[in-house]
Amino acid sequence: MTTTTPPGGQPRKKPSDEEYGALRARAALWAGASVLITNPLGLVLIQHVDYRDTCLLPGGAVDEGESPAHAAAREVREELGVTTAADRGLAVDWVSAEGFGARPALRFPGEIVHVFDGGSWDEDRIAEIRLPDHEITGIEFVEPALLPDLLAPSDARRALSALRARINSAGTVLLENGLPLAPTVLDRLAVLRTARAEHAFPWHDGPAPHERTVTRAQGWLFAPDGRVLVLLDPETGAARLPGGPPVAGDRGDWASTLVRAAEEQAAARPVSPLLLGHLTDPRTLHTHLRWAAAFTGITTPSPDLPGGLRPTRVLATPEQATELVGRGKPAAAQLAAVHRGRHHLNIPRAAPQPVTELPRRTG
Structure with missing residues (x-):
């Protein structure tokens, strides 16, 4: 039997695979993926949906055994009818139960949301959009300053942080409840909260x-x-x-x-x-x-x-x-x-x- 002894402590048994797996399963989190898409004017694509009173970026839950990048591309295909690659990350957001504001019945354990860069779509690409016959009731491109009025608070913070990261050419940023762990000057001054x-x-x-x-x-x-x-x-x-x-x-x-x-x-x-x-x-x-x-x-x-x-x-x-x-x-x-x-x-x-x-x- 393998044991480990912490300094000055008593030997402890190394957990079995079953025990270790059960321990990690208790800390399981949800996983989500969204895609930030803009048009040539720098307006952000948002979706109106039939199951909530706030809008969303394209995206959704990561399925079992699926990678976040695959989930992001799949959701864009399902929701907008457009095939695109999700190969550039903008942000990874840790969403706590408090930040999500979930109803108790959901038993929300926390979520990791990956935000991918969908790029800037020209008129021809936008014309390819085909909405499904359920869930997505419409889309529009909006000025970033309007996102807090249209999205849930945590979703708006995440979208604006991801957009600032894209403009800032700073690579993928780490967020907690939509706010960057290492704010840049654009984050600190909340650039884009005022309409350009x-x-x-x-x-x-x-x-x-x-x-x-x-x-x-x-x-x-x-x-x-x-x-x-x-x-x-x-x-x-x-x-x-x-x-x-x-x-x-x-x-x-x-x-x-x-x-x-x-x-x-x-x-x-x-x-x-x-x-x-x-x-x-x-x-x-x-x-x-x-x-x-x-x-x-x-x-x-x-x-x-x-x-x-x-x-x-x-x-x-x-x-x-x-x-x-x-x-x-x-x-x-x-x-x-x-x-x-x-x-x-x-x-x-x-x-x-x-x-x-x-x-x-x-x-």
């Missing part, structure tokens, strides 16, 4: 016509590694590019507007801004200019602005910045212009990497 500005205005390359009134100048400000400076509002989680409206002291020089605003907001100085293009409101003819520039002189910002906290400064790839700042069909055209400007400035293309917070103090 929709780029409903058409994008135009080059300068604005003289008859248009310029109301804002903002910049894609590049670090040497090809990432750009993004400002996150610590109160709302909203993201924006440095820049702002003109003031009298700018004297109609929109490049000066950009430089002044970037220094005030982010303690960064754009160098030789290059005009990329503009967005124009067809109702008012007001125009927002967009510039590209390298930036220098990252320093400690001045104290918080009157009436609000100083924005949190982060570096993100242009693709990450596009997902954080706004959405809409003109975003792709603007992103193409950003990369043309980056190439003109002889700045390398940024490698995929996590969003990085710049220190509030330097030196």
Whole structure:
């Protein structure tokens, strides 16, 4: 008979396979898999179901002997009629009985939910969707900020954490009741809890016509590694590019507007801004200019602005910045212009990497 002796203790018998199996069976958990799917505008696919009053991501329970990846692909096929691979994980969530809020009759033991990246589906892929004749009553693509209104609280937390992980290029994250064990700056500021500005205005390359009134100048400000400076509002989680409206002291020089605003907001100085293009409101003819520039002189910002906290400064790839700042069909055209400007400035293309917070103090 095999025994083990703990230091300073009495020998104990090694359990038999039957005993060990019974011990582990008492700690058995449920297992689930879900799939995060977006459209080209960054909206999240959710399902309306006939058996609960909240919506769900595609997915469901992992069957006996089934892997989570196989379960995720199977559920998408059964629920949406589309064949897809589940080969990239976004999050693994430990859901406690308290976090799940299960009715006592369910005898819920806890659950491990794997969230897989279903990718961004274009119009052709979306047109392939065929719903079953039961359970799924409809689908829609929604702004991430609406998920807490449409999903159960734990499901919404998990979906938003997984979406931030996808944007952040940080690999698979570990969650407890939908919240990351190692929060990033995107998690800490709850980015995406505020609806992103929709780029409903058409994008135009080059300068604005003289008859248009310029109301804002903002910049894609590049670090040497090809990432750009993004400002996150610590109160709302909203993201924006440095820049702002003109003031009298700018004297109609929109490049000066950009430089002044970037220094005030982010303690960064754009160098030789290059005009990329503009967005124009067809109702008012007001125009927002967009510039590209390298930036220098990252320093400690001045104290918080009157009436609000100083924005949190982060570096993100242009693709990450596009997902954080706004959405809409003109975003792709603007992103193409950003990369043309980056190439003109002889700045390398940024490698995929996590969003990085710049220190509030330097030196």
